[in-house]
Amino acid sequence: MTTPLxxxxxLRRYFPIKRGVFGRVTxxxxxxxxxxxxxxxxxxxxxxxxSGCGKSTTxxxxxxxxxxxxxxxxxxxxxxxxxxxxxxxxxxxxMQIVFQDPFSSLNPRMSIGSIVREGLIIHxxxxxxxxxxxxxxxxxxxGLRSEYASRYxxxxxxxxRQRVGIARALSVEPSFIVCDEPVSALDVSVQAQVVNLLQDxxxxxxLSYLFIAHDLSVVEHIADRVAVMYLGHIVEMAxxxxxxxxxxxxxxxxxxxxxxxxxxxxxxxxxxxxxxVPSPANPPSGCVFHPRCQHPARDAACAGIVPPLEEKAxxxxxxxxxxxxTTVSWEQQKSAGGTKPxxxxxxxxxxxxxx
Amino acid sequence: MTxxxxxxxSLRTYFYTDAxxxxxxxxxxxxxxxxxxxxxxxxSGCGKSVTxxxxLRLxxxxxxxxxxxxxxxxxxxxxxxxxxxxxxxxxxxISMVFQEPMTALNPVFTVGDQIAEVARIHAGMxxxxxxxxxxxMLKLVGIPAPEQRANEYPHQLxxxxxxxxxxxxxxxxxxxxxxxxxxxxxxxxxxxxxxxELLADLTRRLGTSVxxxxxxxxxxxxxxxxxxxxxxxxxxxxxxxxxxxSAAHHPYTEGLLGAMPRIGRHAxxxxxxxxxxxxxxxxxxxxRFRDRCQYAWDRCEREHPPxxxxxxxxxxxxxxxxxxxxxxxxxxPLAAERGASAA
Numbered sequence: 225m226t227t228p229l230x231x232x233x234x235l236r237r238y239f240p241i242k243r244g245v246f247g248r249v250t251x252x253x254x255x256x257x258x259x260x261x262x263x264x265x266x267x268x269x270x271x272x273x274x275s276g277c278g279k280s281t282t283x284x285x286x287x288x289x290x291x292x293x294x295x296x297x298x299x300x301x302x303x304x305x306x307x308x309x310x311x312x313x314x315x316x317x318x319m320q321i322v323f324q325d326p327f328s329s330l331n332p333r334m335s336i337g338s339i340v341r342e343g344l345i346i347h348x349x350x351x352x353x354x355x356x357x358x359x360x361x362x363x364x365x366x367g368l369r370s371e372y373a374s375r376y377x378x379x380x381x382x383x384x385r386q387r388v389g390i391a392r393a394l395s396v397e398p399s400f401i402v403c404d405e406p407v408s409a410l411d412v413s414v415q416a417q418v419v420n421l422l423q424d425x426x427x428x429x430x431l432s433y434l435f436i437a438h439d440l441s442v443v444e445h446i447a448d449r450v451a452v453m454y455l456g457h458i459v460e461m462a463x464x465x466x467x468x469x470x471x472x473x474x475x476x477x478x479x480x481x482x483x484x485x486x487x488x489x490x491x492x493x494x495x496x497x498x499x500x501v502p503s504p505a506n507p508p509s510g511c512v513f514h515p516r517c518q519h520p521a522r523d524a525a526c527a528g529i530v531p532p533l534e535e536k537a538x539x540x541x542x543x544x545x546x547x548x549x550t551t552v553s554w555e556q557q558k559s560a561g562g563t564k565p566x567x568x569x570x571x572x573x574x575x576x577x578x579x
Numbered sequence: 580m581t582x583x584x585x586x587x588x589s590l591r592t593y594f595y596t597d598a599x600x601x602x603x604x605x606x607x608x609x610x611x612x613x614x615x616x617x618x619x620x621x622x623s624g625c626g627k628s629v630t631x632x633x634x635l636r637l638x639x640x641x642x643x644x645x646x647x648x649x650x651x652x653x654x655x656x657x658x659x660x661x662x663x664x665x666x667x668x669x670x671x672x673i674s675m676v677f678q679e680p681m682t683a684l685n686p687v688f689t690v691g692d693q694i695a696e697v698a699r700i701h702a703g704m705x706x707x708x709x710x711x712x713x714x715x716m717l718k719l720v721g722i723p724a725p726e727q728r729a730n731e732y733p734h735q736l737x738x739x740x741x742x743x744x745x746x747x748x749x750x751x752x753x754x755x756x757x758x759x760x761x762x763x764x765x766x767x768x769x770x771x772x773x774x775x776e777l778l779a780d781l782t783r784r785l786g787t788s789v790x791x792x793x794x795x796x797x798x799x800x801x802x803x804x805x806x807x808x809x810x811x812x813x814x815x816x817x818x819x820x821x822x823x824x825s826a827a828h829h830p831y832t833e834g835l836l837g838a839m840p841r842i843g844r845h846a847x848x849x850x851x852x853x854x855x856x857x858x859x860x861x862x863x864x865x866x867r868f869r870d871r872c873q874y875a876w877d878r879c880e881r882e883h884p885p886x887x888x889x890x891x892x893x894x895x896x897x898x899x900x901x902x903x904x905x906x907x908x909x910x911x912p913l914a915a916e917r918g919a920s921a922a
Contacts, residue, residue, distance in 0.1 A: 274767035275738075381855050382623075411622035411794065413852035416838035420848055438767065445840040445849065468842060482772035484797030486841055487824060496776060497769045499723075500737045 227301065228262035229432050230286070230400060235259050235295035237278075237285050241505060253505045255281040257456035258295070260533075263400065266426065268433040270447035270464070272440060272479075276501060277453040279436045283402040286434070287319055288312060299400070317347045320393035324405035326385030330377040336363070336388045337373030343395040362391045366421060383414035390421065400432045408439060419446060440483050444468050452476045455504055455512040458533060462540035470570055472542040474519045477571055495571065511543070519569050521546040525562030583610040584755055584788050585634070585652050591645040592626075592633045599860035603629040603642075605812035611756065616782065616789040618803035618820070620796060620835075624856050625809040627792045631758045634790075635675060636665050653755065671701045674749040676778075678761035680741035684733040690744045691717070691729025697751040716747040721777060739770035746778060753785055760792045775802055796839055800824060805892075808832050811856060811867035814886065818893040828895035830872045854914025866898070873909040874899060 238252040256278040263269045271279045285292040288304065297304040299319060307315060323329035330339055340359045344350045350358050360370035366387040377385055386406060393401055403422065407415040419442060425431060437443050443450060444464060451461040452473060460473035471477045478495040497516050502508055508515050514526035523546075531543040534551050545552040546566045554565050592604040604626040611617050619627045633644055636657060650657040652673065657665060677683040685693060694716050695709035704712060710729070717725035720743040733741055742762065749757050759778065763771035779802055782789050791803060799806050799820060806823050808816040808831065816829040827833045837850030854871045857863055866884050869875040878898050887900030899906055 274769065383855065412796075412835060413622065413838045414855070416840075416849035416851045417853075419840070420851060423848070440768070441840040441842050444842050445846070478769060480842070482769045483842060484772075484775075484795065484801045486797040486800045486836075486839060494772055494776075496773055500739055500770070 228264045229267075229300055230263040230434070231296075231298040232262065232282075232286060233260045233296045233298075235282065235285055235297065236293045237281050237290060238293045251505050253503075254456050254507060255504060256285060256292075257504075257507075259451075259453070259456075259458045261451050261458065261461060263432050263434055265399075265432055266430045267449070268426065268435050268447050270435045270437060270443040270450045271453060272437055272443055272450060273453035274438060274479075274501060276455075276504065278456040278504070279453050280404055282453070283321070283404050283434055283436050287316065287321055287402060289321070314347075317343075317396040318398050319400045319402070320396065320398040321402040321404060322386070322389050322393050322406045325409055326382050326389055327377075327409075329389055330385055332377055335374050335376055336368075336380070336391075339377075339388060340373075340391045340395050343392060347396050349396065358395070362395055363388075365394070365425075366391045367417075381414070382410050383417060386410065386418050387421065390418075390425070394425065394429075398431070400434070402434045402436065404436045405438070406435075407442060408437065415442070422446065440468075440480060452479070455501065455507050457512055457543065458541075459513065459544075460542045461533070462537075462542075466537070466540045470537075470540075472536050472540065472547050472570070473513075473544050474517045474547075474569070475513045476542075478516075478518065481571070493571070511545070519544070519546045521564040521567050521569070523557075523562050523564045525557040525560040528560035529557065582654060584613045584615075585611040585650070585790070587630070587634070588649040588651070590630065590633055590648040590650065592629050592638055592648075593643055593645055594859075595641040595643065596860070601859040602812050602862060603859050604633060605862065607809070607812070607814055609807055609814065609817070611788050611790055613755070613788055614786050615805065616779070616791060616803050618799035618806040619790065619792045619809060620794060620799055620806060621809035622794060622835075622856065624859065626812040626859075627809050628760055630809075631675070631760050631790065631792055634758060635669055635673060636662075670697060670754075671752045672754050673756045673758065674752070674754045676742075676745050676749050676757060676759040676762045678764050680738060680745045680765070681733065683745050684741060686733055689730050689732055690736065694729075694744070694748050694751060697748055701752050712751065713747075716751055717744070719750070719781070720744070720747045722747075737770075738766055739773060742766060742770075742774050743777065746774070746781070750781060750785065750787070754787060756788045756790065757782065758790045758792070761794070762791075763798070764794070771798075778802075796824075796835065808835075811862055812859060813867065813896060814894075815868070815896040816894065817886075818890075822890070822893050826890075826893075828889050828893070828900070829868075829897045830874055830899070831868050832895075834871075853912050866896075870913045873912050874905050875912065876905060878902075 235256055236258055237256040238254050240249040241251045243250045259282055273279050281290060284290040286297050337359050340362055341355050344355045344358055359373055363370050363373060368387050407418050435446055447464045450464050450467040451458045454475050460476045471480055478497045481495045495518055499516060510527040510529050511531045529545055529552060531545045533541050533543045536542050536549060548566045548568045550566050587607060587609050590604055590607045594601040594603055607630055621627045632638055634650055638644055644658060648658060691713040694713035698704045698709040698712045714725045714729050717728055722728050722743055763774050803820050806820050807814055810831050816832050827836055834852040838852060840849055852871050865881055866879040869879040884896045884898050886894040886896050889895050889900060
C-alpha cells in the first residue's frame, strides 16, 4: 500500500469552558474527539455533518490554524504537529484552505491582485513583473478577467470572490486544499460554477481536497470518499456510492432521509430525528448518537459500550455495535445490559428513493 | 369561483438609493388561495423577500411601494389602509416567520413573554390568560416541558427550538396566511425536516395558507402545491409544482434545475448558468435573462416578454412560447462568451 498524502490519527481538540472571574476551567467542549482518516493523492474526502459536529475544527486543526489538543497529522511523510513556526509556514505552501464566507475572508483594503500576489512574495515564488504575470494567469485560470487585478473585493459578487479565494490558495501551488464549505454561501447557479471549477482544477493539477460540507447533494457530486461526523466523532466512512446507497450508521440514514427530494411525489419515508444534537461539553455515554437512534436493536448496551469505527464491508467503516457484522460480540453486549441482538438495518425506502 | 385569499397585482417596490432607483420588485402579480401552500423561489436579489415585506407593508425609506400596485387580502386593499388598520391585519390575519430566529426574537424577554405579548396585544387577553396561551402554543409546536421553556430566554434554546418559538408566535392568532421567508435556511438538514413537517402539519390542521419563500427547489417539491419562480424583480414562471419539475418552460427555471446537484443523479459536470444577475438599478430592456440564456435571439433584446400561457395554470415569461422551434438550437449565452467576469 502506498502511503497517503495526509494521514490523521486520533486527532482531538478540546476547548476549555471557563467560569467566574478567575477563569476557572469547569469542563471541556470536545469539539473533535479522536478522529482518524487519510486523504490520498488527487482524492477528495468529504467531511460531512451538521453544525457543531467538529468538521470545521478538524479542517483547521490539520493546518494548525487551531492547535490540536492531541493526535498526529502526517503530511507527505512529515509530522505536521512537531514543526516549529518557520517550518510550518513553509509547509503551508503545500497545504492551503478556501474559506466559506467570501465576504469576510478577503481583506477589503487590498486589491484582488495584491491578495493573490501576497503568497507569491511571502514564499519567494516570484517577484516584480514575474509575480504580476503569475497573478494575471491565476485569475484567468479561475475564470476572472486579468484586468480585474486592480479592483477591490466589494466590486465582485459572492461567486467571483470565492474564485479569488481559490486563486489565492492556488498561487503557492499546493498539493492539498481544505475546502471549508466553499459553496454553501452561494446561490445554486453560482454554486454549480464553483463546484465545476474545483473539479477542473483537481483534474488539471492532481490536487487533493478535504471537502467540508453540510450539503449532501454537493458532496455526492464531488467526493470520492465520505466521512460522516457527529459530536466530534467520525461515525461512518466509505466510498461515496456506498454511503449514499447503503448507509450503515443510523445517523447517516437519518441525515440522508432529511434531504428534500427535488422530485414531487417521490416523497421517501423520512426518519425524523427526535430532539436536538446534545452538547459536546456533555456528550452521551457509549455511542454518542444512541439517545436519538432509530435502529430497531438499540438497547442499554448502546449507552454502555463505545462503538469502534469498524470495517463492516470492504472499505466501509461504521461505528455501530448493532449493525452486523460487528467485532463487539453479543456476549459483551449482553454483559453491558444488551437485550436485542445486532441485526443489519437499512431502511428500504431510503435506498429505493435515492437509487 | 371563490375570491383568492391574497391577490397581488402589479406590485412595484422601488428603492431610491444614491446609485439610482433599484427596482427590486417590478410588476409582480400572484395569488394565494385559502388553505394553499405556494412557493416563491429565486436566487439572491430576485425580489422574493421584498415581495414578502411589501405584503405586510414593512418597506422603509428609501424603499417605496409605487402607485398602481394593489395587494388585496380578504377583499381589502392593504395598500389603501391606514397604518392603524394594517397593524390589525399584521400578526392577526397575516403573520410572518423569518429566516433567522435569533434576530426575530428579543434577547431580553423570555420566549413565554414574547408569545404572550402577541396574545395580549392582538386578542386583548389578560396577563394570566396570555401566559397560559403561551404555554399552550409551545406545546403545540412540540417543545418538551413547555412550562419551563416558557421562562427561558432565546439564547438558552437551540436554533431549531427558536424557530419553533417563532412559529408559535406566528400562529397565536390563528392567522389566515403565514408568510415564511426562508424559514429553515439557517438550520441543519435534520432540523429543517422537523420544522417543515411541523409547519405543514399545523397549517393543514388549522387551514392556514402559506406563502413559502425559499431558494431550495427540494423544499418546494415536497411542500408546495403551486410554485412561482422569480428573476430580476419579476415572476418568470408559475405552475403547479409537478409541472415545474417535469416540464419547466422558462430557460432560467431549466437552468436552476440543471445546476442543482441531486442525490442519485450522476452528472459528470453540473450545468451552470453563466454570468450573474444584473444590478436592480439597471435591468436590461427586453428580456432580463437574455445575456445568460442559451436560446436568446434578437427579439429578446427588443421586446420585453409578457407572461405567456403555456398550459392550464402554467405561465412563462419567455418568447419561446411563441417560437418553440428555437429550443432545438441552443448556443453559448452572451455572458459565457464574455467570461464569468462581468462584475
